[in-house]
Structures are given as C-alpha cells and as structure tokens.
Amino acid sequence: MTEDIAINCIAYYRVSTDKQGKSGLGLEAQQKAVEEFTQSKGWQIVGDYTEVESGKKKSRPKLAEAIIQAKRMKAKLVIAKLDRLARNVHFISGLMESNVDFIAVDMPTADRFILHVYAAMAEEEGRRISQRTKAALAAAKARGTELGKNGKVLAQKNKSDAHTFAENMSSIINGIKAEGYTSIRDITIKLNQRGIPSREGKKWYISTTHKLLTIMAI
Incomplete structure (x- = not known):
C-alpha cells in the first residue's frame, strides 16, 4: 500500500572497494533494496550518489553532495543499510546534526536513539575485530611466524x-x-x-x- 503524499528521495550507496564499485558487487543489492522500499511507499528517487570508500574513513564527498541536494530539494536521504554510512557513532551524530531527513531501509522505523545505539554496536564490533586480529598477529609473531x-x-x-x-x-x-x-x-x-x-x-x-x-x- 502506497502513501498518498508524494515524497522525493535522494539515494545514497556505498561500496567498500574500487573493485566492488566497478563490478557492481554489493551495489546492485543496495539499489534493489532502496528501489523496492521507495516504490512500496510511492516515493520518487530524484537523484542518487555512489561512494567508493572505506567505512572507516570520515571523508565522504558523495555523501556531502547527496545531503546538499536533499536539503535543496527538501527530499529524504535514503540508504539501504545503516552500516553503509559508517561504523562510527560521531559520524552518525554529525549526519543527524546536518538536519537532513534520512532513513535506512533496513531500519525504517528507527528513531534517533535507536540509530545511535545501532551505530555504537557496529563501531564496537569493528573495534573488537581489530583487537582480535592484532592479538592473533602478536601471538603468531611471538611463535616466530x-x-x-x-x-x-x-x-x-x-x-x-x-x-x-x-x-x-x-x-x-x-x-x-x-x-x-x-x-x-x-x-x-x-x-x-x-x-x-x-x-x-x-x-x-x-x-x-x-x-x-x-x-x-x-
């Protein structure tokens, strides 16, 4: 069932590597998720931006462009998955402070508090993975590997x-x-x-x- 009010949307996609960006690996899944979600709502995608960038980096020129266009057109910023923005609480906070109306397809009903918690969990998971990797490498080095x-x-x-x-x-x-x-x-x-x-x-x-x-x- 679609909504009565037509809403314009700016779609933002992110792939982690240049190889994924060129091959479409991961990108097609994001595009499909966003398209199916917006169609179910009766929303119209009036612009899209694709970022080829590491999730650990804070510099997102394409996201900045997407935010500017979304504000100018009074449109929603739509992404397929929350972790496609960043595994960083401060980054999510900064996005919220930009006052752009954004929604994650995998968490469409999430309020600001839930988004903060979810981003914090993703950030902590990344930190733990990094710690485990460093510990494993240190142990291997100690064995003379x-x-x-x-x-x-x-x-x-x-x-x-x-x-x-x-x-x-x-x-x-x-x-x-x-x-x-x-x-x-x-x-x-x-x-x-x-x-x-x-x-x-x-x-x-x-x-x-x-x-x-x-x-x-x-």
Whole structure:
C-alpha cells in the first residue's frame, strides 16, 4: 500500500572497494533494496550518489553532495543499510546534526536513539575485530611466524570462510524473512530458537546476526 503524499528521495550507496564499485558487487543489492522500499511507499528517487570508500574513513564527498541536494530539494536521504554510512557513532551524530531527513531501509522505523545505539554496536564490533586480529598477529609473531605472508593468508582464509558460511546460511535467513521476521532482533531470536549455531558454534547475538547480513549483502 502506497502513501498518498508524494515524497522525493535522494539515494545514497556505498561500496567498500574500487573493485566492488566497478563490478557492481554489493551495489546492485543496495539499489534493489532502496528501489523496492521507495516504490512500496510511492516515493520518487530524484537523484542518487555512489561512494567508493572505506567505512572507516570520515571523508565522504558523495555523501556531502547527496545531503546538499536533499536539503535543496527538501527530499529524504535514503540508504539501504545503516552500516553503509559508517561504523562510527560521531559520524552518525554529525549526519543527524546536518538536519537532513534520512532513513535506512533496513531500519525504517528507527528513531534517533535507536540509530545511535545501532551505530555504537557496529563501531564496537569493528573495534573488537581489530583487537582480535592484532592479538592473533602478536601471538603468531611471538611463535616466530613470518607475519607478512602468513598474516595475509590467514586473513584471506577467514574472509573466505565467512563468505562460505554466509552463502550456506542464505536459504535459512531468506526462509525466516519469508515468514515475516525481517528485523535483526527477530532473525536473531529465530536462529536461536531453531538451535542453529553461529559460525563460531555459539548462540546468535544481534551483533553476529548483523555481521552475517552485512556479508550476505556484499
């Protein structure tokens, strides 16, 4: 069911690497999510911007352009996933202070408080991953392992294993969504209720479910 009031939207997409930007990997999924969401609302996309940038960097020239156009046209800024903006609480806060009306398709009903909490969780997850990686490399170095070569091999294997696990989980996740459970919290609850272990063989948490969905969207 569409809304009666026509709303203009500016779509913002972000891919992490130049390779993804050129191949469309990850970008097509974001575009599809935004298009389906806006169409269901009866909103019109009047502009779109694609950023090829690392999520850890704060410089986003395309996002700045998108915000300017959204303000000028009094349009909504629409993104596919909250983590496509940044895994940084201060960055999300800055976006809010810009007074642009924005919405994340994966969290359309989230208010400002929830967005802060969600961004904080994503930021903390990134910090913990970094800490675990540094600890593993330090331990390898202490054992006399040559980090340059072996560190890259281990990192690549871990990334490959994560994508393989995400592919194997895709049918389960899609099945849960088809039942009407689309929020990260609901999906987490359903995975635990069904006794499906995470990649580490443990129970699911919102942060691990979010990580899985992020990999599936790439």
